[in-house]
Amino acid sequence: MKSDICILGEPVEDFFVRMEEFHGYRSPGILVGSLMLEAALQRIGHVPYLNVVTETVVCLPDAVQLLTPCTYGNGFLQVLDWGKFALTAYDRDSLDGARAWLNHDLLTDYPLINSWFERTGYKREKPPFSELAEEILSTGPELIRCQEVKLLHPLKNRRPMPTGRCSKCGESYTLHHGSRCPACQGKSYYSLGANKELYA
Ligand SMILES: [Zn+2]
Numbered sequence: 001m002k003s004d005i006c007i008l009g010e011p012v013e014d015f016f017v018r019m020e021e022f023h024g025y026r027s028p029g030i031l032v033g034s035l036m037l038e039a040a041l042q043r044i045g046h047v048p049y050l051n052v053v054t055e056t057v058v059c060l061p062d063a064v065q066l067l068t069p070c071t072y073g074n075g076f077l078q079v080l081d082w083g084k085f086a087l088t089a090y091d092r093d094s095l096d097g098a099r100a101w102l103n104h105d106l107l108t109d110y111p112l113i114n115s116w117f118e119r120t121g122y123k124r125e126k127p128p129f130s131e132l133a134e135e136i137l138s139t140g141p142e143l144i145r146c147q148e149v150k151l152l153h154p155l156k157n158r159r160p161m162p163t164g165r166c167s168k169c170g171e172s173y174t175l176h177h178g179s180r181c182p183a184c185q186g187k188s189y190y191s192l193g194a195n196k197e198l199y200a
Helices: 012-023 027-045 060-067 104-109 109-117 129-138
Strands: 052-055 077-079 084-090 096-102 146-149 163-165 170-173
Touching: 012 027, 012 060, 012 096, 012 129, 027 060, 027 096, 027 129, 027 146, 052 060, 060 077, 060 084, 084 129, 104 109, 109 129
Parallel strands: 052 077
Antiparallel strands: 052 084, 084 096, 096 146, 163 170
16 A cells, blocks of 8 residues: 555554554545545635534444544534435534535446445445555545535534433433433333342
8 A cells, every 4th residue: 555645644554553443443434434524624624613423323433533523422523323424524603514425426436445335235245454445545536525515503402401300210311301211211222130239
């Protein structure tokens, strides 16, 4: 791989090391996501209050967390579960932003990227990362499409959310969910284990 390639100013090999440390392995999705992010950030320029929204829960959130100060935990990264490989970087005050996505029209010209990205049923071919990365980085800017957008409203709720105790379980939760917490409304993701003892 050519060592002079940079992702947002960082040598690509250094980025791959950080990616592996953070994500657990080298991910083509994060690499494509980093190119999307680069395209969107170049389009909007420096903004004082950067936020990013991704339209899928896989890969793209980690690209954002690796390359920007926006994290899931600080609320400046929002993650939509739409299954779309796209993201928008925007200024949370002006709501001006740029949305970037993978150029599907181009995929058939790139067999490795195509076999990685296109899935039929559960079958998914996984070319070796190094070959895939080489192809992704060789495509040039046309792999990513980017367009200026204006957000309809900020995605982060900036007002403090009132909290209170659930009338059933007594635990604290944000009251906008209703008179009981989501778990006590039947939305729980757990049941109690065989041992029902309380621990400190
Ligand atoms: Zn409850």
